[in-house]
Amino acid sequence: MAGSRRIPARNAETESPKRKPHVVHFSSQTSEWPTPQWLFDELNEEFNFTLDPCSTDENAKCSHHFTRQDNGLLKNWRREIVFMNPLYGREIGAWMGKAFDAAQNGATVVCLVPSRTDTQWWHTHAMRGEVRFLRGRLKFGNSSNSAPFPSALVIFRAGPGRPAGPFSSFARRDHIRTA
Ligand SMILES: C[S@@+](CC[C@H](N)C(=O)[O-])C[C@H]1O[C@@H](n2cnc3c(N)ncnc32)[C@H](O)[C@@H]1O
Numbered sequence: 001m002a003g004s005r006r007i008p009a010r011n012a013e014t015e016s017p018k019r020k021p022h023v024v025h026f027s028s029q030t031s032e033w034p035t036p037q038w039l040f041d042e043l044n045e046e047f048n049f050t051l052d053p054c055s056t057d058e059n060a061k062c063s064h065h066f067t068r069q070d071n072g073l074l075k076n077w078r079r080e081i082v083f084m085n086p087l088y089g090r091e092i093g094a095w096m097g098k099a100f101d102a103a104q105n106g107a108t109v110v111c112l113v114p115s116r117t118d119t120q121w122w123h124t125h126a127m128r129g130e131v132r133f134l135r136g137r138l139k140f141g142n143s144s145n146s147a148p149f150p151s152a153l154v155i156f157r158a159g160p161g162r163p164a165g166p167f168s169s170f171a172r173r174d175h176i177r178t179a
Contacts, residue, residue, distance in 0.1 A: 034059045034141045035085045035112055043083065043153070047110055051080035054087065054095065061085075077102040077109070079158065085112040093121035096154070100125045103156030115152040127167045129154040 040061050043049075052065040053072030061083055066072030073094060082102065086095035092113065099109040115133060116122055132153040137146035 033088055035061060036138055043110060047081050049081050049083040051077060051082045053077060053082060053084055073098050077107040079106040082107050082109040084109055088114055096121045096125040099156055100128060103158055104160050106158050108158045109156045111154040113152060113154060115150040123169045126154045127169060129156045
């Protein structure tokens with residue numbers, strides 16, 4: 001889509017119904033939430049990434065990458081060192097599940113995700129990784145606006161049976177769903 005589009009400034013999952021909604025303009029490029037280059041570069045120094053499984057040919061962060069046409073979810077990530085900035089909609093749970101499973105099978109996966117600590121995917125998968133919460137908010141793509149959500153890095157190190165971080169999950173018993 002060309003031009004800019006208006007998106008809600010806050011995450012609907014955590015929005016208080018009483019809060020007055022406000023909107024922030026993001027370009028169509030930003031609505032893809034491309035990783036800020038400085039963040040990728042710093043992480044790349046530490047991890048030396050070999051695969052970007054969620055990309056277009058234009059925004060891929062690694063020469064070895066998968067696009068929507070390839071469907072990175074269905075590919076074998078083998079023992080790659082993966083930088084994953086997934087789709088932020090309902091699909092995110094499937095991507096986090098894939099990242100976790102790939103790490104169990106020998107990949108190292110660094111995930112850049114919205115810090116949505118109240119969601120099912122966070123409790124099921126993110127809490128089983130090493131979490132680095134980002135201070136401040138990222139400016140995605142070319143945007144001069146900060147994102148309307150905080151971000152975190154979730155790192156799944158290669159190997160089976162990695163212990164969970166020092167977190168635990170708490171929910172009303174009748175609210176616990178299996179996933
Ligand atoms: C949040 S963007 C990340 C872009 C880039 N990798 C980066 O870090 O800047 C997610 C990308 O995944 C792509 N994508 C969507 N479905 C996909 C799929 N099934 N397999 C691989 N990539 C997909 C989108 O087109 C989008 O460019």
